[in-house]
Amino acid sequence: MTTLKVGDFVWAKMTGYPYWPGKIVEEDKDVKKPKGKSEMHYVRFYGTGDHAWTKVELIKPYEENKETFSVANKRPNFIDAVKEIEHASERRGKGIPDTSSEEEESEDENGSDDEPLSKHAKITSKKAEKTTKSTPKRRKQPKKQNYPSREQRFSSDTPDIKLPSSRRSPDTTADADSTTQYIPREVMATDKKIGFIGLGIMGSSMARNLVETGHDVTVWNRTQDKCTSVIKAGAKQGSSPADVVQQCDIIFSCVADPNAVRDIVIGNYGVLQGMSSGKGFVDMSTIDVDTVKEIAEAICMRGGRYLEAPVNGSKKEAEHGQLVILAAGDRSLYMDCYSSFEAMGKKTFFLGELGNGAKNKMIMSMMMGSFMASISESLSLAEKAGLDQYTLLEILNMGALSCPLVKSKGAAVLEGHFPANFPLRHMQKDLRLGLQIGEELEQPLHIAGASNELYKRSKAMGYGDRDMACVYRAVNA
Known part of the structure; x- marks a missing residue:
């Protein structure tokens, strides 16, 4: 042997x-x-x-x-x-x-494999970061169009003025076509100064889109190196969350979890220390309802305005400005964020009272995580049954179950390639938060509960920072 x-x-x-x-x-x-x-x-x-x-x-x-x-x-x-x-x-x-x-x-820099x-x-x-720093990509701008003014867009006295068919006012709740191909567009940037805190997988692309559509943007991230590419694109760098708030009118944040949100808001040199009357804080992180209300209360006590705006989408959608934004809270701040939301997303919903954004996001994440676990089980079963997994995936993509999740994540599973478009640990966190809502409302969530255990097992196997599709490894271990 x-x-x-x-x-x-x-x-x-x-x-x-x-x-x-x-x-x-x-x-x-x-x-x-x-x-x-x-x-x-x-x-x-x-x-x-x-x-x-x-x-x-x-x-x-x-x-x-x-x-x-x-x-x-x-x-x-x-x-x-x-x-x-x-x-x-x-x-x-x-x-x-x-x-x-x-x-x-x-070799000297990178070492041996x-x-x-x-x-x-x-x-x-x-190495990837260096490449990004040296060759930042800019969004191609389309031919200039005659857009209505901000006042015309929000005025009830001008019913004959319409936005281009691909862009609706954030007031609308009409269904968005999730299969619409991204078309570069010209955004009429607000004259308000915009801050962005948190430049991770999602936040870096969201901030870049704000800069490239003409917004005046100041950024901050705990790891300062992650600010470099956005600054090269035209943003300014703040020295702390408080400094960003002091310099800006509307501040967006996108960080990993509830503890990270609390840290940037109430920690040393945090958002609260720079907050004053009239300023707006928009948190786009995925967090639980209790944390949403806790942060909102702290911001409002300083005279600020608060909006929750978690997003539906992953790295690719963030890069192309195709996120779906789920906003709730202060209506005036929501209206002031129109051009910013237009730069970052393809569709924005205003969902009313505070907490509704988080609840909608949790439910959607719970469905996606459970579906990914189901895809993994199906592909694993196909292998055990002696079937060709590639053929099964092709059949799925030609039927009623065909969707971007099946296409992209199914291919990732079969090719064994799991770049973190949506890290597995974030999906497990979202499932946990969704289960908390079910617990509070005494709603059984059997499928989501079982899926959560699979994601927990995948994390224990060392795949927390890989893409959520790595749950297949736990299913097929």
Whole structure:
């Protein structure tokens, strides 16, 4: 029997995937080894950057099995993975340090691909950030149109003036076409100064859209490096949340969870310390109703106005200004946010009293998380039944269940590629908050409860920062 060791090039198979080129590497301390008596190695897979503990019986030496496995899959990402491992093998044969093709450009800075994946991920993230800094992309502006003035848009005395068909006033609650392709548009930016706090996966794109549609924007983020690309696009940088509030008329925030919201609002140099009469604070984070009301009370006690505005959508929608915004609270602030919402989203709903935004968001997230778990179970069952998963996914995409979630997340599952468009830990947090609403209202939520346990298990397996589609790993473990 062949003895395998760290550094060996191999073919390895995870449940639900074909044999894939990879390399045995030192274990990532952030990923727990599954319990059991089976002998396992920690494998990094070429082409995807994915990694996993893999049973030794599912690992084959690379060279000895190349003819068998290299022709078994014609998908582009598989072919790229084979090219990468061949490149690494060739370099090793020449006595050149063993690095992947992505790292070869700057070996001293990036290090070897023998490093644990947690470290490798940080290196890759820094490299991507440098690329963003050097080549910021600007939204293409369409041919100038004769838009009605702000006063005309909101006046009840001008019924003959209509917005372009793709953009309605935020007052409307007519159904939005979620399949409408994004069309770059010209936004009439407000003359109010806009602040944006929180430049994570979603917030950075939302702030960029504000800048690129002509808004005067000042930003702040706990990790200041994340401000760089937005500042290069034209934003200014505040020194603290309080400083942003002092400089701006309307301040948006988009952070990870209720604790993060409390920290930026009531913490040292927080929003409250800069708040004064008439200023507006719009929180676009996904948080529970109690936190919404707690923050609203604190803002209003300082003479400010508060609006909750969680969003429906992920990284792609944020980048293209195609979010659906669920606003509730102060109506005057909602109207003042018209051009900002127009820059960040394709549709805005005003849902009335405070808390309705959070409730709607929780329910939608609960449905999406449960559906993703169901997709994962179906694809796993198909494999166990000896069916071709790609064929099943194609059938699903041609029927009544066809939707962006099935198309994008289904493909991510089968290709084993999970870039964090919507981090799994955020989905688990949303499910937990949704279950809290059910608990308060004594509404049984059996499916959501079971789904939440799967996401919790995925987090325990080390996939919290990967995309929500990684729940498949817990289903198929």
